[in-house]
Amino acid sequence: MERIIEAINYEPKPIIIDEADYLISGNKIELIREIRDETHCPIVLLGEGQLSIKLRKFERVHNRVLRWVFARKYGSNFGYTHISRKLDKSILKLSVI
Template sequence: MNKVFVRTKNVKKFVALMEEVKQLPANIPKIVLVFGEYGLGKSETIKWWTFKNDCIYVRANQGMTSRWLLSEIAEELGEEAFWHIQDTFNLVEQKLKQNPKPLIIDEVDYLVTNNVIEILRDLHDRTGCPMILVGMINIDKKLSRYPHLKDRIYKTFKFEPYDKQDIMQILSELSEIPITNDGLEYLATRHNQLRQIVKLINKIEKLAKTNELKELNEKNLRSILSERQNITTLQTSKQIFT
């Protein structure tokens, strides 16, 4: 499988939004809420963008406290957290003021139930740094409990389900084995979540190599993916395609 990052429509729109946020004047709130169903490449996109840009990435966890969150942010800034939470907050604030950079919090849903998310609002207000909160599909509704935070959200961005073009693009760019247009059309109807698509590519690549196929089209894909075929059939099916 090719080790490339596929820039789907969601990715391109997210990148454009991040560039827009970078250009905002100082008096405009810079919190962005990113959400969507699982399997649409949210976390992969965030990590890819983090790698390409100078920013802080922290993944929230179940049961994360304010002290724990601030300690993680401090560590990403190359600092060691203090015993007292206020001292750690002051340290993080100072570092972000000295060297402003976006702060990305993934799986932010974990921070809603115990009010930990409020500390992010305080950090945003004190530093003015862009903040990207990434969550699941209902995170925008969960944040309605925090009107002061919601009031600071510049824009929300929803990762939409992959359309046919997205799926065909992912298949085409990730597969090491060339796939014809009719093959892509056929495969695009099978799965619409990234992990499932990646598993499918891994499967068809193995089957293609087993059968010494140099190219995949609808006909041979239907044959090698047929559940009715046994191992013997797969091993001898090369004769069908030549």
């Protein structure tokens, strides 16, 4: 964990985590919170529609969410274009998980 934090602090960049739902089982999401707290690096979590509900049991993570962006289905790309546009506008403003 220490090496991850050092690497991020050396070259800070936003971290985008897809399938974040899988981090909830096994409490791995707390490791992501710790990385965020140590580096102040913006983190974007992508997951299934129930991700926000699942994160409620991790209050220290859930309280750090700056903004929830929900995808809607647009043709065959399942709303990824919609999310990309929203993230492009706000990615630099993200300061919390």
